[in-house]
Every structure is written in structure tokens, then in C-alpha cells.
Amino acid sequence: MFVRTASERDLKAVRDLLVETWHATYDSIYGAERVTAITDDWYSLESLKRRLERPNAEFLVADDGKQLGGMAFATVDAAGTSVMLNQLYVRPAFQGRGIGGMLLDEIIESFPDATLFKLEVEEANARAIGFYRLQGFVQSGRTANCGAEQSGIPALLFERRRGEVGR
Template identity: 65%
Template sequence: MFVRTAGERDLVAVRALLVETWHATYDAIYGAERVTEITDEWHSIASLKARLAKPNSEFLVADDGKRIGGMAFAEGAELIMLKQIYVLPDLQGRGIGGMLLDEIIESFPEARAIRVEVEEQNTRAIAFYEANGFVRSGDVGDHTGALGKPTLVYRRPLLG
């Protein structure tokens, strides 16, 4: 896999990756019907296309030449807000998420920290972030998770 900037031609594959990954991750938390509603809204082609042109952002894909195996989207300046990082379930644990994370960080050379919100029940994601130097912060998440609780906020300081 190699990491590159996403383009419009990638959006159908990125949407399919997000739908598959969200169902694999969140069906047990939110229920399949709610996951379908969320992915239809948040991961529509129009929604993804809007991210391609968003200022102060980076939209990446991990590609092996045959398929898109992962994606990441972040925005920011001194503080990177990691909005999405997903790897196909059958490719998780192979370093693709780490490659995407490294490239996101490199895309924001002025950044002093990176922040992510995560659903409390998404233990695999929490383990990934902690393994990559993130620590839970005292911040309250902007979003509400499945149980009506704010999402957990993790931050990682970056060396200038």
C-alpha cells in the first residue's frame, strides 16, 4: 500500500470502504439500521466530494494499485483535527493506519498537536490511538456517542 492524496475518481471506492468499515465497527454499538442512515448521510459521494476542496485539510487514501485499503481526512493548522481514519477490516493490523496517520501529520508541518474524538465503545480505535502516542485529554467531545455520552477526546503533542 502507498498513501496518496485522494481524488474524485476515488470517491466510490472510499464510500464503499467507509460503509464496510462502519458496519464492521459500529453495528454492534449503534445497530445496522442506524449505521446505514449515518453512512448514507455522512459518507455520500457529495459529502466526500466536498471534503476534496476543503481549505486547510488533507484527504488521503491508502492504495495498492488494485483497491483502496484505507482513508484518512483531517483539517487544521496548529491543531490537526483528525476527522476520519479507516482501514478495511481484512487489512487492519498491517500498518496501514499508521502510514495514513504519519502522512496526515506530515501534511500539517505547522501543527503542534493532533486531536481525535472516538466512541467510548470503539476499543480497537482507542488501542490504535494509544499505541500511536495519543493520550486521553480532559476535553469533552463535540459529538455524542451511542449511549448519549460525549465522545472521548485523545490528543498527541507533535514536536515543532
């Protein structure tokens, strides 16, 4: 796998990866019908294209030349010092192979002036929480609306300062 910037030709494969990963991760938490509704809304091709074109953002994919194994999307504030990791997903069949760490490292390198990296994670997603803790993130709070205003999806907030790494 190699990490590269996403392009418009990747969007269908990114959507497929997100739908597969969300169903594998969240069907047992939210139910398949709600996961389908969320992915249809948040990860439509139009929504992904808007992310791709967004200024002050980085949209990455992990690619083995045949298929995408993961993706990440992050945005930086106007000052360039605080990054929100909006998405980091690894296809279930590729989890545990270092792809998430490669994507996260590339996101961090993409914002050299940033000193703070933040994210939201579903509190029932123990695997993701474990991954982020290993990467040096610490819980900093909670939100009632993960991913979008009025989503009604509670999540834990995590953050990491530049230079802090996992153990």
C-alpha cells in the same frame, strides 16, 4: 499499500470502504439501521466531494493498485497549529498491517507547522483506542456529539503533541 492524496475518482471506493468499515465496527454498538443512516448522511458522495475540495485539509487514501485499504481526512485551524483528524479508517481485512500508522504519519507530515493533533473516538471502539494510544495519543476529554453537531453520539477526545510518539 502506498498513501496518496485522494481524487474525485476515488470517492465511490472511499464511500464503499467507509460503509463496510462502519458496519463491521459499529453495527454491534448502534445497530445496522442507524449505521446505514449515519453513513448515508456523513459519507454521501456529495459530502465526500466537499471534503475533497475543502481548503486547509488533507484527504488521503491507502491504495495497493487494486483497491483502497484505508483513508484519512484531517483539517487544520486558521493558524495552522491545531489539526483535527476527522477520519482514519482501515478496511477490516487490512487492519493490523500498519496502514493506519502510515496514514497517520502522512497526515502529521502534511501539516508541518501543527503542534497539536486531535481526534474523537467511540468509547466502545477498543481497537481504535488501543491504536491511538500506541501512536502517542492521550485522552483529553469527552464529547456528547461526535462527528457532527447534535449527532447524539458520545465519544472520547484524544490529542497528541508533535514529537510525542507511542511506545
